[in-house]
Amino acid sequence: MSRLANKEEQKTRKKSEPFHWLYMLLLVTAIQIISGGTVLTQIQEAQLEVLAVFGSFLVVEWLYFVLARNLAGQRSTELEIIAFLLSGFGLVTVASVYPNYALKQFIAILIGLGAFVILLALMRNTEVVNALHIPVAVGCVGLLALNLMLAKVHNGALNWINVGGISIQPSEIVKIGFIFVGAATLEKLQSARSLTSYLVFSLGCVGALFLMRDFGTALIFFCTFMVMAFMRSGDIKTIGLIGAGAVLGAGLIVYFKPYVAKRFKAYRHVWEYMNDSGFQQTRVLIYSASGGLFGLGIGNGRLRKVYASTTDLIFGVICEEWGMIVAFCVVLSFAFVAVYALRLARHARSTVYAIAAVASAALLLVQLSLNVFGVTDLLPLTGVTLPFISRGGTSMICSWALFAFIKSADIKTYPKLEIQMEEKS
Amino acid sequence: MNTLTKRAYVLLGIIAAFLVGLVLLAVSFFLHGGTWATSRANGHLYSGGQITNAGRILDRNGVVLAQSVNGKRKFHSDAEMRKATLHAVGDQYGYIACGAHTVCRDTLIGYNRVEGIFRLVSEGEGNDITLTIDAKLNKLAYQALSGRKGCVGVYNYKTGEILCNVSAPSYDPTNKPADIETNSKYEGVYLNRLLNGLFTPGSTFKLVTSTCAIDNIPDIGSRTFSCSGSFTAPGGGKVICNGRHGTVSFGKALTKSCNSAFSAIGIELGRDKLTKTVNALGLCESYNVSGVRTAKGRFDLSKAAAIDVGWAAIGQYTTLMNPLNMMMLAGAIAGGGATPIPYFVRSTISDTVGSLKTTNRMSAQTAATLRSMMRDNVVNNYGDQKFPGMSFGGKTGTAQMNGEKSHAWFVGASMDANFPYAIVVVVQNGGGGSDVAVPIASKVMKALKG
Numbered sequence: 076m077s078r079l080a081n082k083e084e085q086k087t088r089k090k091s092e093p094f095h096w097l098y099m100l101l102l103v104t105a106i107q108i109i110s111g112g113t114v115l116t117q118i119q120e121a122q123l124e125v126l127a128v129f130g131s132f133l134v135v136e137w138l139y140f141v142l143a144r145n146l147a148g149q150r151s152t153e154l155e156i157i158a159f160l161l162s163g164f165g166l167v168t169v170a171s172v173y174p175n176y177a178l179k180q181f182i183a184i185l186i187g188l189g190a191f192v193i194l195l196a197l198m199r200n201t202e203v204v205n206a207l208h209i210p211v212a213v214g215c216v217g218l219l220a221l222n223l224m225l226a227k228v229h230n231g232a233l234n235w236i237n238v239g240g241i242s243i244q245p246s247e248i249v250k251i252g253f254i255f256v257g258a259a260t261l262e263k264l265q266s267a268r269s270l271t272s273y274l275v276f277s278l279g280c281v282g283a284l285f286l287m288r289d290f291g292t293a294l295i296f297f298c299t300f301m302v303m304a305f306m307r308s309g310d311i312k313t314i315g316l317i318g319a320g321a322v323l324g325a326g327l328i329v330y331f332k333p334y335v336a337k338r339f340k341a342y343r344h345v346w347e348y349m350n351d352s353g354f355q356q357t358r359v360l361i362y363s364a365s366g367g368l369f370g371l372g373i374g375n376g377r378l379r380k381v382y383a384s385t386t387d388l389i390f391g392v393i394c395e396e397w398g399m400i401v402a403f404c405v406v407l408s409f410a411f412v413a414v415y416a417l418r419l420a421r422h423a424r425s426t427v428y429a430i431a432a433v434a435s436a437a438l439l440l441v442q443l444s445l446n447v448f449g450v451t452d453l454l455p456l457t458g459v460t461l462p463f464i465s466r467g468g469t470s471m472i473c474s475w476a477l478f479a480f481i482k483s484a485d486i487k488t489y490p491k492l493e494i495q496m497e498e499k500s
Numbered sequence: 501m502n503t504l505t506k507r508a509y510v511l512l513g514i515i516a517a518f519l520v521g522l523v524l525l526a527v528s529f530f531l532h533g534g535t536w537a538t539s540r541a542n543g544h545l546y547s548g549g550q551i552t553n554a555g556r557i558l559d560r561n562g563v564v565l566a567q568s569v570n571g572k573r574k575f576h577s578d579a580e581m582r583k584a585t586l587h588a589v590g591d592q593y594g595y596i597a598c599g600a601h602t603v604c605r606d607t608l609i610g611y612n613r614v615e616g617i618f619r620l621v622s623e624g625e626g627n628d629i630t631l632t633i634d635a636k637l638n639k640l641a642y643q644a645l646s647g648r649k650g651c652v653g654v655y656n657y658k659t660g661e662i663l664c665n666v667s668a669p670s671y672d673p674t675n676k677p678a679d680i681e682t683n684s685k686y687e688g689v690y691l692n693r694l695l696n697g698l699f700t701p702g703s704t705f706k707l708v709t710s711t712c713a714i715d716n717i718p719d720i721g722s723r724t725f726s727c728s729g730s731f732t733a734p735g736g737g738k739v740i741c742n743g744r745h746g747t748v749s750f751g752k753a754l755t756k757s758c759n760s761a762f763s764a765i766g767i768e769l770g771r772d773k774l775t776k777t778v779n780a781l782g783l784c785e786s787y788n789v790s791g792v793r794t795a796k797g798r799f800d801l802s803k804a805a806a807i808d809v810g811w812a813a814i815g816q817y818t819t820l821m822n823p824l825n826m827m828m829l830a831g832a833i834a835g836g837g838a839t840p841i842p843y844f845v846r847s848t849i850s851d852t853v854g855s856l857k858t859t860n861r862m863s864a865q866t867a868a869t870l871r872s873m874m875r876d877n878v879v880n881n882y883g884d885q886k887f888p889g890m891s892f893g894g895k896t897g898t899a900q901m902n903g904e905k906s907h908a909w910f911v912g913a914s915m916d917a918n919f920p921y922a923i924v925v926v927v928q929n930g931g932g933g934s935d936v937a938v939p940i941a942s943k944v945m946k947a948l949k950g
Contacts, residue, residue, distance in 0.1 A: 364537035368616075454521075
């Protein structure tokens with residue numbers, strides 16, 4: 076390569092990555108060391124174990140970036156920076172409340188990272204995606220059916236199954252399949268038959284979630300479906316019909332299911348029901364306001380003692396103990412990711428990747444909104460998790476996988492493919 | 501590819517909606533954070549419904565009336581003092597809605613939008629609050645009521661500071677009586693009768709009728725009225741007088757509290773003018789007294805016959821007045837026609853509480869006429885020795901209640917600019933104003949004069 080070409084390449088590299096990855100990683104590491112160190116001084120039990128977990132997390136983080144940059148030839152790693160930043164933050168927050176849970180959460184991050192890498196590899200070729208989409212669709216429906224048969228009632232929702240002492244939430248895994256199947260099917264949507272079979276698949280997923288009474292997740296699926304359908308069809312009539320049908324269905328659910336109606340009764344009236352159906356929301360508001368902009372300090376909060384503090388209510392815990400500035404930065408980083416996904420989708424090499432990236436970003440934002448605005452009573456409380464942050468393994472794996480969909484839309488993710496394509500053109 | 505690229509912008513819509521939500525969230529925290537953080541469900545502040553950590557509450561002389569010691573709320577060591585200051589200070593559970601514990605709780609716990617309640621949680625201290633009341637004076641007034649229901653209020657009509665804010669019945673917040681909800685002697689105990697009570701005003705209302713007469717009947721000063729022990733209204737019906745006063749001037753009519761004369765004046769003025777005066781005096785308005793909304797007086801002559809107007813002119817009929825507002829009337833008369841809105845919390849943080857907002861109630865000339873009439877009342881009727889060296893003027897009221905003992909009223913003010921205090925005393929079903937309310941006012945004002 077001539078020196079000129081080399082310079083050219085350096086220029087584009089600068090353009091595509093405005094911040095040098097190493098500086099970003101050092102900054103993220105500094106944040107993690109400070110927050111992790113503070114948590115370590117605050118917790119009363121399992122300090123050694125938590126220290127080991129935090130240390131291993133940092134090792135894995137650095138290992139990933141060194142390998143990705145040098146062995147896998149990754150030239151843009153902004154998404155991973157954010158994924159590690161968010162998972163690390165979730166890890167320290169969860170560990171600060173339940174030190175004994177730190178190891179489990181760390182293992183979930185490892186599995187998530189693994190899922191991220193595997194999914195990136197699978198998404199490399201559209202042929203593979205096409206070949207896999209029918210088995211994945213069958214697997215998803217099967218998983219939900221299994222869930223319906225085995226589910227334990229959890230918070231009035233039947234969305235957990237127990238496998239050898241580990242409780243998993245199949246709907247989180249199905250989220251990954253839902254986008255995978257959707258993107259793959261919609262790319263080659265030619266015949267009415269494939270449209271029908273895709274609609275049947277989608278309605279099957281959402282319907283199963285209704286049967287499980289997991290209204291929040293059903294809503295997330297529905298919104299994601301709408302985004303994907305819009306991306307592909309462009310026929311307003313079809314969307315209108317689908318939308319009207321779904322809204323009607325949701326309305327009937329609200330009308331018929333006293334459970335959902337009861338949950339929504341407190342919406343915008345949480346202070347009137349502050350000791351029953353408005354309990355969680357009012358506690359989040361009370362303690363978030365108590366924290367002010369800078370928080371009361373890790374371990375000084377009271378929301379941590381409220382049920383579901385590290386899952387559904389973790390946004391409130393962050394507000395109270397870390398302060399509103401940190402809490403808002405955390406959720407704003409998802410908006411950044413969405414903008415990033417939009418940019419990638421516009422230059423995606425094929426429809427599959429554009430749809431997958433946009434749908435993943437939309438899913439994350441919808442779920443984030445349902446969580447953050449649900450616990451603060453701007454939206455009805457539906458009991459969904461905060462991606463990357465909330466305690467829980469399947470939710471963590473799903474979050475990483477969705478990031479893989481976004482990253483797969485970036486041609487730079489596949490350096491060899493990029494060279495091939497450049498050669499072709 | 502091109503349409504797809506465009507459609508990807510649907511994501512921008514979702515991002516925008518999300519950001520709008522975040523802005524809404526930030527705005528609602530900015531607007532309501534104080535209310536949320538001070539909720540009784542906040543475990544940082546309350547335990548078992550009781551406020552635990554908060555700043556101290558002091559009286560104007562620095563006497564500590566409430567403070568937090570080891571996460572427990574402690575009140576003044578003297579039980580009588582605790583009862584006398586209960587309605588101003590409030591209780592640890594928030595039953596007393598108009599007390600400083602409730603009204604000023606965001607200040608007490610030291611909430612602000614930047615720090616939240618960080619200082620309280622980390623250092624265990626909120627902000628102290630100084631009240632304008634004189635705790636000793638409150639105790640004296642409470643004891644003077646000697647177990648009867650009613651209220652005593654004293655304020656400085658130049659500055660608006662309330663020195664005495666006493667309501668009875670009261671209770672000891674550290675030993676709340678078990679029968680408080682059932683025993684009739686505690687009826688309405690959580691209510692501050694001074695700020696939120698409404699009572700038939702009786703003859704104290706003659707000050708209002710007088711104001712109306714001075715403003716509307718040019719020769720009122722030279723007019724005479726005849727009293728034969730009762731007054732018969734043009735449309736029929738009789739108002740009984742408290743005596744047989746013969747021929748009286750306007751001034752003497754007030755001094756004698758002659759019902760015959762005032763009923764006649766009231767009917768002559770008519771309902772529109774009387775209503776206009778009542779409204780101009782702000783008697784049917786609610787005032788913000790350190791964050792407590794006072795009760796609005798009630799004066800409705802829309803369905804009144806002539807005889808009813810006659811009764812209304814002497815403070816009967818359906819009329820109800822708020823004691824604090826009547827005290828403000830006395831203050832306005834003494835102060836030359838205007839009065840500041842009273843307050844009982846001296847803020848340590850900002851001047852928003854207790855800022856000097858005045859309300860104009862009458863012309864300086866009308867006020868001067870009323871001052872001399874009220875002064876004449878004290879000198880020639882109740883006795884100047886009851887308020888020595890204060891140039892005191894006032895008016896009693898004995899509000900007749902159907903089948904019950906009368907309410908005893910006294911409103912008055914010192915006309916001395918160097919001692920600018922006005923007082924109201926109401927003893928619910930206490931009897932005659934002169935016999936029951938004046939001695940209490942006398943005791944309190946003498947103690948204040950020192």
